[in-house]
Amino acid sequence: MRKYRGKRVDNGEWTYGYYFKIWEQTYILWGTTNDIPNMEEVDPKTVGQSIGLNDKIGQELWEGDISQRYYNEHYPELIGVIKWDETQAQFVWYAKFPNGEAVSCNLGHYLNGHSSSHKKGESKQDLVIGNITDNPKLLTKVKDMGGIAGK
Numbered sequence: 001m002r003k004y005r006g007k008r009v010d011n012g013e014w015t016y017g018y019y020f021k022i023w024e025q026t027y028i029l030w031g032t033t034n035d036i037p038n039m040e041e042v043d044p045k046t047v048g049q050s051i052g053l054n055d056k057i058g059q060e061l062w063e064g065d066i067s068q069r070y071y072n073e074h075y076p077e078l079i080g081v082i083k084w085d086e087t088q089a090q091f092v093w094y095a096k097f098p099n100g101e102a103v104s105c106n107l108g109h110y111l112n113g114h115s116s117s118h119k120k121g122e123s124k125q126d127l128v129i130g131n132i133t134d135n136p137k138l139l140t141k142v143k144d145m146g147g148i149a150g151k
Contacts, residue, residue, distance in 0.1 A: 003050040004028055005062055006042030007133060015040045019047060046133045051082060051091040051107060055126040066138055067126040069093060071103065081132060
């Protein structure tokens with residue numbers, strides 16, 4: 001099962017585990033004690049799934065992370081957001097060049113080990129610099145640089 005994270009409604013801290021929804025409440029289940037589930041209610045707007053990859057310094061990559069990525073020699077530090085793409089059924093890194101042209105990178109081939117320059121489960125090109133929940137000013141800065149492509 002995939003891991004999820006979300007910000008707790010009681011104290012605003014991140015909690016990690018499995019996504020669970022009961023009626024209108026959203027929870028992250030992180031274990032059991034005497035067969036009783038340990039879970040924390042989280043803000044559903046903050047929930048993101050682990051994408052199954054680590055960045056170049058070993059940090060786990062999550063849906064909603066803002067990462068700096070080496071794109072090519074002309075754009076060595078392009079900044080974008082990791083999102084789930086329903087059409088492609090995979091996680092995609094979305095950004096825009098300073099001229100407004102959209103760019104994206106499918107992250108699924110790293111998971112499958114289909115990239116010759118990466119070990120399976122790792123993305124040497126990404127460096128997490130924040131996320132859309134904790135760093136809204138960073139997201140605004142990214143948008144000012146041309147915006148974020150994708151949904």
